[in-house]
Amino acid sequence: MSSSTSAEHDTPFKKAYQRALKDYARTGEGEEALMCAYELGRKAVAEQMNILDLVALHQNTVWKALLCGTSIERMGAYLRRSEEFLAEVMAPFEMMHRGFDDTIHQLQQTNATLEQRVEERTRALRESQRDTADLARLYLILSSINSAIVRLQDREELFKEACRIAVNQGGYPVAWVSTRNSETVSDTWCHLAGGDPTCRTTPIDSISEEIGRSIEKVYEEGVPVVGCRDENPVTFNGYAMAYAAYGLLPLKVEGKVIGVLVLFSAEPDAFRPDEMRLLTEMAGDLSFAMEHIKKGEQLNYLAYYDQLTGLPNRSLLLEQLPLQLQSAERAGRIAVLLLVDLVHFSDVSDTYGRHVGDELLKQIARRFGESRNCEIVARLGAEKFALSFTNTNEPDLVAHLLEQEVFSTFAKPFQVGDTEAHIAVKVGIALFPADAGDADTLFKNAEIALKRAHRKDEPYLLYDAAMNERIIHSVTMQAKLRKAIERGSLDVHYQPKVSAANGRLMGLEALLRYTDPETGIVRPGGFIPLLEETGMIIVIGDWVMRRAAEDLHRWRRLHLNPPRVAVNVSPIQLRQKNFIQSLRQILQETGGLSDGLDMEITESAVMTEVKMNIPKLEAVREMGFHIAIDDFGTGYSSLSYLSQLPVNALKIDRSFIVEMTERPNSLAIVTSIITLAHSLGLEVVAEGVELEEQAKLLRLLRCELIQGNLYSRPLPASEIVHLFNLDRIPESEDRSQRTEGR
Template sequence: MMHSERLYRAVFEHSMEAVFFTTPEGVVLAANPAACKLFQRTEEEICKVGRYGLVDASSPRLADFLAERARHGRARAELVLVRGDGTRFFGEASSEQFVDDEQQVRTILIVRDLSESKKSEQLLAESEAQYRLLVAAMEEGVTLQDEHSAIITFNKSAERILGLTEDQLRGKTSFDPDWYPIHEDGSPFPGETHPVVETLRTGLPQSNVVMGIHKPDGRLTWISINVQPIFKEGETKPYRVVATMHDITESKLSNERIVRLAHFDQLTGLPNRTLLNDRFRYTLSLAQRSGETLAVMFIDLDNFKDINDTLGHNVGDQVLMEVATRIKSILREEDTLSRQGGDEYILILPNADADGAALVASKLIEVVAQPCHIAPHELIVTPSIGIAIYPHDGANLESLSKNADAAMYRAKREGRNGFRFYTSEMQAHSARNLKLANMLRHALERDELQLHYQPQFSLQDGRIVGVEALLRWAHPEMGMIAPSEFIPIAESTGQIIQIGEWVLRTAARQLRVWFDKQLPAMVMAVNLSAVQFRQKNFPELIDRILAEEKLPHHFLELELTEATAMDNPKAAIDVMDKLHERGIRMSIDDFGTGYASLSYLKQFKVCKLKIDQGFVRDIIDDPEDRAIVTAIINMASSLGIQTIAEGVETASQLNFLRLQGCNEVQGYYFSKPLPAELFEAFATGNADDKGAEQPFGPWGAPGRTG
């Protein structure tokens, strides 16, 4: 017995938990050291305050604790306890009654400190609350799903992104067909490959999986999903997954718009040059593997600029869209039509030979040329088409399109509204043009350019009243190069500006020299290119040249082609007005070959119309040419404008023109264009035997020597 008591006392004294012996009434009989430490009181103090002095009377569970102990003799509860310094803390109190050796009812009370666990619980609760707030506030949608992919819980963003209410979303699985999920290419996204299902099956996370889902209202929403697995301890198969999702609809549409801007023409929706290159590379690879040919067409609309200038760019844009639609209507799915800007298109025809390309070109011309109704206008648009065939005409898009372009220009030169195939002759022509362009850069400094002069005669009295300065190029190796060949090159390379200024200055200087030599007064006519005429401050340039050469303004006549004048009529009128104010004469060259309207012609400050030699050549045999020439002369006369006919070569032509009232003439019938010294001799009547002819007398017929 003594041994048991000592053992009991040892346990009581050394227990890590607070232990009290009390009477049923709450008197503390003993408290172990752990109890004194926990409550920060001595044993004597504890015994003095009693059991109820250690418990906060407002403790929520106190009444239940006492009632249970009274009924069963034992009780357990979490109570709010009071230390000696008055601080409160949570503790778990366990109480059990027993009868001691003296047959007295006693209570053993064991108290365990719950401060740390309560603090951990509070921190955990606060953390969970913060987590819930964070998840609820996230722009990302978040779902927690079970092992069957059924949604257990979710945030508001998930409801918004998925377009479902709380009731609709809870319990819904990733297999649900109502989602109608699709891949980015538009193909179905099977439920068994859904990223949530994949993670549940494999235990592996899924990242940035993009899919399209259909909301209940039918709208397509694009989302990017990340999925993380949750495992029970010791298990390898997830029992939960957390899915986070972003609504990427706007960014995806923006990216698609960027791609469209980068690869498609914004007006017609056709592929642009970048996408054309990609499509061509693919088509070329197929042709190389199969040994087949392919065709490249270069399409340009004839006189399209007229529509823009007269009806406005809005009508022009509608025409371009209509043309694109018509061309696409006759193409196969594998063909590629691209707009290159302006009114130019490139068409790639896989597995097409010359015959197939010709058939497509014929259909294309037919469908484009149909009347185009753009209220209130009915327009006729025709195409000129050049065709190059791989591999005969080039091995890449650059060479094929360049050669097709050259063939297209041949189609334009030969009447428009047609197609031409690229030929080796065109290649030779292109090579020669490149060579001429390089040589032309040095022609001025090497003194290779010359001016020849052709006299212009009055049909009233036969006098020389003018002279036209005509540019010639005498190359030391290639000989005389025709103006019709090198002037377009000079215009396309921009060299015409420098050359044109040289021509104007040289012609003005030469006329001044002749005046100083007492030659009869005459007007110097100089041809202008379109590039020169559009040159900034062109009237001021003329002022400067005439001042430097001391030539009165009214002795210079500038010839502008009808096509150039009508290219931008309002701008042409502005420049003509400025030249007219300075006393400089203007004439329209090649009249009848263009499309000048009578209303514009009245506004042009011109003194003369030059009848194109193409009409003069056949006026004796061709009634249509006779009618055109007669109409031009009569119209000009009614407007108070003089006429001059070029290319006169026979007496019959001369007599017809004189009878119709034409004012002036020039041509080989009188004299070919002559170098300055020969023209001087011709004009003074001192021709030698080097090819100059006698002056034109009153209706006499001079002889020709060249």
């Protein structure tokens, strides 16, 4: 048949053939499709189609289908099913053509050639896809790290983020950055695939000698290093991690290698030239960022810190102070700002030289910096410092801060070489929120107070003039108490505890007494709270315990038959970690015996940390002490804990005793406490008894011991001994002494 004739009859056939072939090659389902192929073959025979034309039609249809996006995985199946389809089409030709076998053989060869071409194309496509994916992955890392460089201005955070990006986006099992200061590795960061978040870790060169040598090569030569490894897995922070190759990239600042970026890969052919080119570019970007951060840190330091002392300057103080005030306000505390001016400091530099003045300023800065309470120490100018505190909620404690943080700092002379210098200061003080509601106003008012101190030639002044007198009194009292401690001019008096039943002396309470050389006797309420606020109560409390133990030991040695002696222990003493050890040391130094000593601890002190206090009290009891809970009824005691406490007595607070004859509620409380104590097998002591009517009620309620000025005020050790052998302690005839406090 002519070609024109063929063209007239081929178009419908071609469409039917292509449609049937594609449907079957794609799905491979249904005998109807194969029957359709067979019918197409019969139709081709009937129309006397050339078999080669039919094969050409078949191949073109298959090739076009493959080029139209058929996935690599489906190509093989597609070709097999197209062969099955063609076999069915060719079946009718078997009877028409003797050379059918040769044609089939030729077709198989053609198909084999086609498969080979597809396989080669598939391999090339896969390699191209891998190269493209690797480049895309590396460009993604590069882009993400550049974004981090723009976003992060902290070197540590940048290194952590770079490691995280390399692992999470780059697919490296481990990423590591190590920096070196001089000859020592100072900091390392790593990130592990599937491990913990980015973390500080041990130096990388501790993993193996090979990597250690490679790192040294990077530091020495400043060039990237690539290596392969076929040994067992290594361990990073407890995670076993196998790797087949590693790449080390130098990080440079001002041309000097100051760090190394290390990447590990599970692929032995990793870190090829194209990959290393992009990774080297990434390391260069990190190096640029480090150089920029270093310059920024230098500028920031100069802007916010004093170069000589390293302390924050005025700018940083005024930035940090508002945050400090916000924190104080949330915590319900006050903030204290002290401006300290060095008086005539320029004379020191003029006399001894500027180098001596600079060294003195450094020493002053160090002493201020050693404070545990001061939150901000700043140098504001050549001779001025600022200190801020928020660790108090009582304005009266400003006196303690002045004494502890300023005056004690300058009490000792400064030594520079052979030069000894005494520095005087003026201090201006402002409080938040009493003197100011914001940082700027607080600073301004502290400056005003400092100027007033200079003008009035006072060592310190508060902005609030009304508080000055209180603070002056408090500071003066602290100084006097410190001198009294140093000179041993404090004293211990003893107040009797009398049997309510027969009036016999049953015990003594040791009470601290202080006599001011200028004003005379100071009531306990005028100096005991100050000792507790300043922490001096720890030293004083130990001194009172030692003095009571010594007196008791001396009285026994003289066969004076003394009763038991009770010593008060403050909550601050009880909280000390070395409380028991200190107590044992005092006993060893005073004769080694605690028999005859009692310890009185307030209810609130015991119950504040009752679980921690129970073992301490048990240790005290094992030493031979009797324990009484003082001021009972003023705090909150859990009955379950009260039954567990190793105590011997409850001591009713004086406020209930004073009011028990006038207020039924107080009498009811006293009655309840006595009943509770007896039910627990405890003795009861009533303190503050001043009237016979009170003593009678207590006898009726079966209270065992009475203490108060009804029988005796606190007496010195030399006078209290006269009461030891009396059959009965008489009531005091001096009514005036009954109003004296403990």
